[in-house]
Amino acid sequence: DTGVSQNPRHKITKRGQNVTFRCDPISEHNRLYWYRQTLGQGPEFLTYFQNEAQLEKSRLLSDRFSAERPKGSFSTLEIQRTEQGDSAMYLCASSLGGSGRLSYEQYFGPGTRLTVT
């Protein structure tokens, strides 16, 4: 399967612990996005990368959150000192980039569900 993959699929952690999620985009896609989705809401944008460069960050991304894409391939999202309000589904998406409408359609992974107790 060559779709977007995310690991782990589920994570339960205690408040105050650090967690890290991984996203592997579709191999030829150079744009990678992170979103967060809570119950009853649509996905909310967190940040995105063009290759290894982080081009935009939402104000939702507090200083406890950091994302990297060191070699322009996979990406990690780390949350430090987790809080109960961080409990959500964290979604990763990728797109081809380049020119043209079809290059920017975003393909989503299955998500990582985080529960902070």
Added chain:
Amino acid sequence: DQQVKQNSPSLSVQEGRISILNCDYTNSMFDYFLWYKKYPAEGPTFLISISSIKDKNEDGRFTVFLNKSAKHLSLHIVPSQPGDSAVYFCAASVGYGNQFYFGTGTSLTVIP
């Protein structure tokens, strides 16, 4: 502030009939719109898109209509099938490749 709104949390339709899902937006700078479909425990799946230079786009049973003056778009599914039962999200962006703003979703149930 919710820039993309889906005011109907749920919709039930008989199999074979038309499903119409609606979406409103407030940001007049949005120029690219998409519909995503989501099954439980899966990420959203791209369905169909439309840019602001068009007012209609069709793909098989799915048609998206865009009314820029009303800042409204709709997704028509004809004929509806039980496998279409899912949550549908509309999304919008300013320019291609930038962040999407999503609505809160409409849960569609197609009754056999």
